[in-house]
Amino acid sequence: MADSRRYYEGIGRRKRASARVRVILDEESSGIITVNGRDAKDYFPRFGDYITLTSPLVDTDLADKADVSVHISGGGYSGQTGAVRLGIARALVKYDEELRSVLRQNGHMTRDARVKERKKPGLKRARKAPTYTKR
Numbered sequence: 001m002a003d004s005r006r007y008y009e010g011i012g013r014r015k016r017a018s019a020r021v022r023v024i025l026d027e028e029s030s031g032i033i034t035v036n037g038r039d040a041k042d043y044f045p046r047f048g049d050y051i052t053l054t055s056p057l058v059d060t061d062l063a064d065k066a067d068v069s070v071h072i073s074g075g076g077y078s079g080q081t082g083a084v085r086l087g088i089a090r091a092l093v094k095y096d097e098e099l100r101s102v103l104r105q106n107g108h109m110t111r112d113a114r115v116k117e118r119k120k121p122g123l124k125r126a127r128k129a130p131t132y133t134k135r
Helices: 049-059 077-095 097-105
Strands: 007-014 019-025 034-036 069-075
Touching: 007 077, 019 077, 049 077, 049 097, 069 077, 077 097
Parallel strands: 034 069
Antiparallel strands: 007 019, 019 069
């Protein structure tokens, strides 16, 4: 994509994943989504991931009018999908503030704060205690 085109940027995070999303909305846009230089359907092969990350664009009727470029790092498939979704939603709000109510109603603007719980001393994992033996 050419650097001279106007874009709107949004940062999305989920679990350990962090995504920097750039949405380009102009007359040249054709609905192409690239993730780390690859097509989004190739990068997210699992069923439903592509639908999840494009849902903010579909809900605002901008799916075929916006080009999206994503740079993502960390996390797994699920975390990266959620991070891209939040980043796209935040970029669309920068484009048009009136889209915020539609995106919020569909749950795209809420950051999922659930992360892995840390391991505690004396335990095997975050909550699993060693097996108790009486004798």
